[in-house]
Amino acid sequence: MSPTPILLLLLVLFLSFFFSLIVSEQNGEFETLNTKFNPKLPLPPLKTLSSSKRYEGSSDLVKLKYHMGPVLSSPINIYLIWYGNWPKPHKSLIKDFLNSISDTTVPHPSVSDWWRTVTLYTDQTGANISKTVSIAGEYSDYRYSLGKRLTRLSIQDVIATAVRSKPFPVDHRKGIYLVLTADDVTMDEYCRAVCGFHYFTFPSKVGYTLPYAWVGNSGTQCPEVCAYPFAVPSYMAGGGPGKLSPPNGNVGVDGMVSVIAHELAELSSNPLVNAWYAGEDPTAPTEIGDLCEGLYGTGGGGGYIGEVMKDKSGKTFNVNGIRDKKFLVQWVWSNVLNACAGPNAVDLN
Numbered sequence: 001m002s003p004t005p006i007l008l009l010l011l012v013l014f015l016s017f018f019f020s021l022i023v024s025e026q027n028g029e030f031e032t033l034n035t036k037f038n039p040k041l042p043l044p045p046l047k048t049l050s051s052s053k054r055y056e057g058s059s060d061l062v063k064l065k066y067h068m069g070p071v072l073s074s075p076i077n078i079y080l081i082w083y084g085n086w087p088k089p090h091k092s093l094i095k096d097f098l099n100s101i102s103d104t105t106v107p108h109p110s111v112s113d114w115w116r117t118v119t120l121y122t123d124q125t126g127a128n129i130s131k132t133v134s135i136a137g138e139y140s141d142y143r144y145s146l147g148k149r150l151t152r153l154s155i156q157d158v159i160a161t162a163v164r165s166k167p168f169p170v171d172h173r174k175g176i177y178l179v180l181t182a183d184d185v186t187m188d189e190y191c192r193a194v195c196g197f198h199y200f201t202f203p204s205k206v207g208y209t210l211p212y213a214w215v216g217n218s219g220t221q222c223p224e225v226c227a228y229p230f231a232v233p234s235y236m237a238g239g240g241p242g243k244l245s246p247p248n249g250n251v252g253v254d255g256m257v258s259v260i261a262h263e264l265a266e267l268s269s270n271p272l273v274n275a276w277y278a279g280e281d282p283t284a285p286t287e288i289g290d291l292c293e294g295l296y297g298t299g300g301g302g303g304y305i306g307e308v309m310k311d312k313s314g315k316t317f318n319v320n321g322i323r324d325k326k327f328l329v330q331w332v333w334s335n336v337l338n339a340c341a342g343p344n345a346v347d348l349n
């Protein structure tokens with residue numbers, strides 16, 4: 001056995017500890033529910049050490065458990081809610097990513113190869129998460145009907161507004177609702193601790209229990225937090241690896257794609273927050289995306305994103321999508337490999 005993995009692990013634990021000290025000083029208290037954290041502002045204090053995120057992982061340290069709840073095993077219908085001013089090319093890029101999830105004709109490593117890891121999760125009846133994911137409807141709230149400062153709760157009003165407007169349906173069997181906010185919309189804890197989150201709506205707000213996710217465009221507010229590694233914090237600019245070139249030339253939107261991927265993986269494996277997660281506390285579950293935060297390729301961890309690809313013009317990516325698009329999406333935890341997994345993995349032996 002090579003000693004390298006152990007050295008790496010020690011390095012990662014050391015770095016996680018080091019960063020957790022910095023962050024606990026800066027951030028104080030914040031809510032951790034189903035949240036994508038920025039890899040560079042890692043995690044609530046204490047949780048960092050116990051959950052050992054952001055590295056290729058060791059099955060000894062990660063105890064992902066199934067808590068008997070449902071997963072999204074029927075073909076998944078995504079209802080998109082574009083909140084605020086969304087230029088058409090930006091929408092089209094995000095839709096290309098979503099429409100790539102089920103397209104198995106795209107050359108390897110593809111977005112659908114990436115989704116394959118997610119489909120390995122099952123519910124108690126043995127039903128796998130669906131391979132089929134499609135956009136079933138779109139709604140544009142271009143007038144910012146609830147203003148430019150949203151909260152975790154007012155996101156549910158955004159969804160309520162959308163489902164009340166025809167022809168946008170309430171699809172409580174197969175629907176998930178994805179609220180994407182424009183770059184001038186703020187959100188509780190956004191940029192400080194969260195880049196996206198998922199949860200489910202309350203019947204008192206929306207009339208139904210609908211799994212949903214929110215992801216914001218961080219392009220003008222905090223790309224170095226939520227669109228890393230396409231922007232890097234100033235404290236890293238000197239020493240570190242420097243920022244990478246986004247695959248489609250848009251820091252904010254390319255950065256959103258990976259956050260959307262993270263939230264979709266978690267929404268599918270833990271839609272009602274009672275299925276797949278690690279940790280004992282259901283109010284702060286560590287889910288299949290959290291476990292691989294900031295990791296995009298083989299060898300990643302402790303601030304290094306891992307081995308990814310570059311095209312001729314230096315744009316960074318790790319998966320292919322439809323219409324010749326390329327994307328950089330974080331890896332997700334595989335219950336079969338007991339490690340983070342992605343289709344661009346390379347054999348180091």
Ligand SMILES: *[C@@H]1O[C@H](CO)[C@@H](O)[C@H](O)[C@H]1NC(C)=O
Pocket residue numbers: 119120121122128335336
């Ligand atoms: C369903 O999940 C199981 C267990 O992870 C896996 O072995 C199997 O290949 C999956 N089936 C499909 C059709 O993906």
